[in-house]
Amino acid sequence: MTLALLGIAIAVLLHLRVPVAFAFLGPSLVYMATIGQSTGMSLRHVTNAAASFPLLAVPLFVLLGTLANHAGIAERFFRFALALLVRVRGGLGYVSIGTSLAFSWMSGSAVADAAALGKVQIPAMLRHGYTRRFATGVSASSSLVAPVMPPSIPAVIFAGLAAVSTGALFAASVVPALAITVGLCIVVYILVRRRETVETGAFDAAELRESAKGVLLPMLAPVIILGGILGGLFTPTEAAAVGVVFIIIVGVLQRSLSLRGFLTAVTEAVTTTAGIMLIVSTAALLGYILARERLPQMLTEVALSTTSSPVMFLVLAALMMLLLGTVIDATAILVLVVPILLPIAAQYGVDPIVMGVVLILALMIGLLTPPVGTVLFVTAAVSGTRIGEVFRGTLPFIVPLLVIVLTVILFPSLVLWLPGVLGL
Template sequence: MTLALLGIAIAVLLIIRVPVALAFLGPSVVYMWLAGQSVGNGLREVFNAANSFPLLAVPLFVFLGALANHAGIADRLFQFALAVLARLRGSLGYVAVGTSLGFSWMSGSAVADSAALGKILIPQMIRNGYGRRFATGVTASSALIAPVMPPSIPAVIFAGLAAVSTGALFAASVIPALLMTAGLVIVVSILVARNPKIVRSEFDKQKVVASIKGVILPMLTPIVILGGILGGFFTPTEAAAVAAMYILLVGLVQRSLTLRGFIAAVRETVLTTAAIMLIVATASLLGYILTRERLPQMMTDAMLSISDSPTVFLLLVVLLCLILGTVIDATAVLVLIVPILMPIAARYDVDPIVLGVVMIIALMIGLLTPPVGTVLFIVSNVSQTRIGEVFRGTLPFILPILVVCLLIVFFPNAAMWLPRALGL
């Protein structure tokens, strides 16, 4: 009954558009007071949750993505992909996926990806005869590559909560991210084939050569990040700092980062980090309450009564993440359920790295589904398109992302091959 009342209170606050952090904090503090618990201890739990060295990588990776955006790297990646893929019919659809893949190595956030690339891609596609629904759908869906491909901000948060290697989780995310990219490309090819208005562009070798010059230095960023982490030169936090400094130098060398752009990147980093950490902190208090009410034990007993199969457990996790992701921010869901699911995963002998990859992919689908659907709102705003129209555009692209998630559920070695090959 206590958990039910707590859940109802939070749900009501979320429905009336109270910010997620406050929707968690208010009922949690009331619970602590009514249960005779020290509210001061509860608030101490809130502060301790944010006081985590692994989570220090979050603002640094956010800063990296913001710098890359304001240094014009997204635009240069777009020009490069446009020049290379010009011969393909429906090239702009493939460019949308390819540019998101390239930008994902510098931005671990779907929000940053969709905001940066939506302003460039969608107007170009509409001017060239692509339907608005297709243009917004492929742009929004491609943005989901960023939070899966390292450096992934959700992966940093999961690794900190689950006490697993961030480097191993980064490595395990590479193949699923590439499979997502391949699935999106297949859907693009099918949809483009049905639109007779779309024609091929002319291939210009000079444009390719000119565009390469602008992307060579930025595309070395993944070598700095993954090479540094996997080579043992940096911790993930240190790699984030080095990569941010590298992009800053690239912006200065290429004279594409202005003082105004730098200040804007700092401002975005502060606002985004504050929002993330506030959610992490308040959700940790709610997680403490759920643990005190023995919810993990109840969930363990319920799942084991259904099946003792690791595959069934992961399928239930996917279903849980899909449901929660539609109504609660992905960061909040991670903070809430990772501490609960980790001991259950151990009972099922599920590798926590596999659990992390599956949860992140499933939760990212929530960014494309109402009523929360953060990416939907961003793409709707930058393209001046109704939310419903953007959502209908994403529907064909959600399928391959879900298929990749299920592939990892049934074939976890697909994710674990690279970490094992690297000895992580």
């Protein structure tokens, strides 16, 4: 009964558009007070959740993404990809996906990707005869590569919660991220092959050479960051710090990062990090309450009595993530469900790395689904398009995303292959 009342209170607050952190915090404080716990004890649970060394990488990776955005790196990637694929039919669709893939090695956030690239990609596609629905759909969908491809902020959070190697989780995410890229490209091919209104351009070797110069230095960033992590030279936190310094140097050398741009990037990173950590902290208090009410044990008993198949367990977990992702922020969901689902996964013999990849993939699809759908709102804002139109544009691209989630569940060796090769 207590859990039901707590759930109803949180659901009502979320429905009233109360920020997720406060929707969790209010009912949790009331619960703690009713069982005789002091406010100081409650706040201790909140602050302890933020005092995590692995989570120290989060603000640095966020800063890395904002600096890359204000240094104009996203625009450089777009210019180079456009010069390379200008003669390909539907080339701008592939350019959008390829640019998102390249920028994902630095951003780690779908929202940052959608904001930085959407304002460049969408107007360019509209000028070349693409429909607004297609332009916003491919731009929003391709941004989901960022939180899957390392350095992934959700992966850092999951690794900290599950006490698994961040480097191993990063390595395991590479194949699914590349699969997402290929799947989105297939959808683009199907959608544009018969559209006569889609324009192509003339190949310009001089433009290709000039644009290539602009991306040579930025492309070293993922080599330094991921190479350092996977090679054992840096911890993820150290790699993020090195990446930040490198992007600042690139911005200065290419004269694209002004002092004003730097300060704006820092401000954005601080604001974003504050939001993430507030959600992590308040969700941790709610997680303590759920553990005290023995919810993990109850769910374990239900799951084991329902199915003995690890595959079915992962399917059910993915479906739960898809549903929760439509109404709650992905960070909050991870903090809440990881401590609950990991013991159950262990009962089924599911590798925690596989579990992490499945949860992250499923949660990211929630960024494209209303009513929360953060990426939908960001894409709509930067393109001046109605939310419904953006969502309809993303529908064809959700299909390969779902197929990839199911493929990872059925063939977990696909995600464990690269960590095994690298000895992680």
